[in-house]
Amino acid sequence: MKEITLIILILQFLNLFSQKDPDYVFYNCNMMAFNPGATIATSNIEIDSYFQQQWIELENNPTTFLFSVRKPFLKSTSGIGLNIIINDDSLFNNFHSNINYAYEIKFKESHLRIGASLGILHNTLKEEWITTETTTSEKTSFDVNLGLLYILTFNKYQRLIFGLSSTHITNPLIVKRNSNKNTYFPRAYYLSGKYSYVLPNRLITLQPSVLIRTDLIETVSRFSLYSKININGFWLIGLSYSTDKSINIMLALDGRRTIGISYDIILGTPNIGSAFSIILRNKLWK
Numbered sequence: 001m002k003e004i005t006l007i008i009l010i011l012q013f014l015n016l017f018s019q020k021d022p023d024y025v026f027y028n029c030n031m032m033a034f035n036p037g038a039t040i041a042t043s044n045i046e047i048d049s050y051f052q053q054q055w056i057e058l059e060n061n062p063t064t065f066l067f068s069v070r071k072p073f074l075k076s077t078s079g080i081g082l083n084i085i086i087n088d089d090s091l092f093n094n095f096h097s098n099i100n101y102a103y104e105i106k107f108k109e110s111h112l113r114i115g116a117s118l119g120i121l122h123n124t125l126k127e128e129w130i131t132t133e134t135t136t137s138e139k140t141s142f143d144v145n146l147g148l149l150y151i152l153t154f155n156k157y158q159r160l161i162f163g164l165s166s167t168h169i170t171n172p173l174i175v176k177r178n179s180n181k182n183t184y185f186p187r188a189y190y191l192s193g194k195y196s197y198v199l200p201n202r203l204i205t206l207q208p209s210v211l212i213r214t215d216l217i218e219t220v221s222r223f224s225l226y227s228k229i230n231i232n233g234f235w236l237i238g239l240s241y242s243t244d245k246s247i248n249i250m251l252a253l254d255g256r257r258t259i260g261i262s263y264d265i266i267l268g269t270p271n272i273g274s275a276f277s278i279i280l281r282n283k284l285w286k
Contacts, residue, residue, distance in 0.1 A: 020215060021167060021188050022064040022087050025240065025248050025262045026050060026279045027211045028226070032068055032081055032100055034190050034213075035165035036115030037149035039102035040079030041070045045284040054275040055266070062089045070100070077104045083117070095122040098143060113149040115165075118142075121172045121185060141172030141185075156198075163192035186215040203230050220244050228254065236260065246275070256283045 024033055030048045031038035050066040070081030081100040088094070098119025105112045121143040147165030154160070172185045194209035207226035212219065224240035236258075238250035245267040252260025257280075264275035 020186070020218070021213065022052065022066075022085070023213075023220065023222075023242070023244070024050070024064075024066075024211075025052065025222075025250065025264065025277045026252075026260060027192070027222070028194055028207070028209055028224070029252075029258065029260070029279055029281060030066070030068055031149070031163060031192065032070060033066055033083060033085065034145075034167055034188075035147035035149060035163045035192065036081075036100040036117040036145050037102050037113045037147035037163060037165060039070050039081040039100040039115050039117075040072050040076060040104055040113055041081075042283070045069065045071045047282045047284070049280045050277065051279075052275065052277040054264070062087070064088075077106070078102065079104075083119070091126060093124045093126065096120070096143065098145065100145075102147075102149075109154075110150065110152040113151070115147045115149070117145040119145075121168070123172075123185070139173055142170055143167075143172055143185075144169040147190075158198070159196045161192075161194045161196075163190065165190045165192075186217065188213055188215045204228065205230075224248075224250075226250070238262075252279070257281065 021034065024030070027034070030050060046069070048066070048068045050064070052064040053061060054063070055061040065086045067084045068081060070079055072079045079102045083096070083098050083100065085096040086094070087096070096119065098117040100115060100117040102113045102115035105114070120140055122140045124138045145165065145167045146169060147163065150162045152160045167188045167190070168185045169187055171187055191212040192210065194207060196205055196207050198205045205228040207228060209224045209226070210221065212221045220243055222240055222242040224238055226236055226238040229235045229237065234254040236250070236252040236254040240248040240250070242248070246264050247267065248262050248264045250260060250262040252258055254260070260279040262277045264277075266274055
């Protein structure tokens with residue numbers, strides 16, 4: 001296990017100049033984390049919290065915590081929201097906070113939501129990774145995200161959601177060095193899609209979806225299939241595969257209050273363990 005940990009830390013050190021956003025397994029439940037176009041809530045106020053821990057068998061493993069709240073106004077044609085993201089990726093302690101706004105343009109059978117977010121990204125390089133070349137190991141930078149969300153409703157049983165967004169448009173500086181080999185948080189691009197189809201029995205809704213993230217250096221895709229079962233509330237059962245070689249199993253009770261848990265099985269060699277995620281959502285005054 002010590003050898004595996006050493007390999008991981010070496011790989012992370014070699015990748016020091018290429019930080020990236022966390023991988024959100026429950027991306028369908030809170031797209032506002034990477035797409036401000038999803039800021040308009042379906043109820044009066046929606047509060048989400050998300051916790052994820054990777055490589056749980058290892059010490060100092062990466063963890064992510066997300067808290068968000070969003071509220072529609074102007075007859076649900078606009079929405080405002082807040083994201084707070086705390087990410088510990090073994091090299092950095094990252095704190096990200098932003099204010100989101102989205103405006104909706106309505107067409108006959110579809111909606112286009114245009115969103116933007118402004119915030120700060122505070123990064124601290126952990127002490128064990130500071131070298132004599134490091135001139136700034138703690139930095140707070142201005143951050144901007146932009147996003148589009150297109151919703152097409154075919155009928156009350158079929159709906160398609162398509163998203164396009166970009167995070168860290170300003171390429172925030174996070175570590176400064178004497179050699180000018182500074183570390184920046186790279187701009188990331190997201191492409192997402194979800195199709196909802198209610199089966200004729202009206203008890204089961206199938207929701208295949210995909211999320212593709214790239215920073216033009218590395219591209220990761222996650223393909224998911226959810227089944228929403230209307231039995232004593234909405235049970236959400238899902239299975240997903242990510243091209244970074246992981247399979248995920250999800251189970252959630254979805255309704256006005258959502259409680260969900262997922263478990264990631266990391267594939268490949270070396271076997272660096274598994275991961276799990278928990279999501280809590282509360283819809284107020286629907």
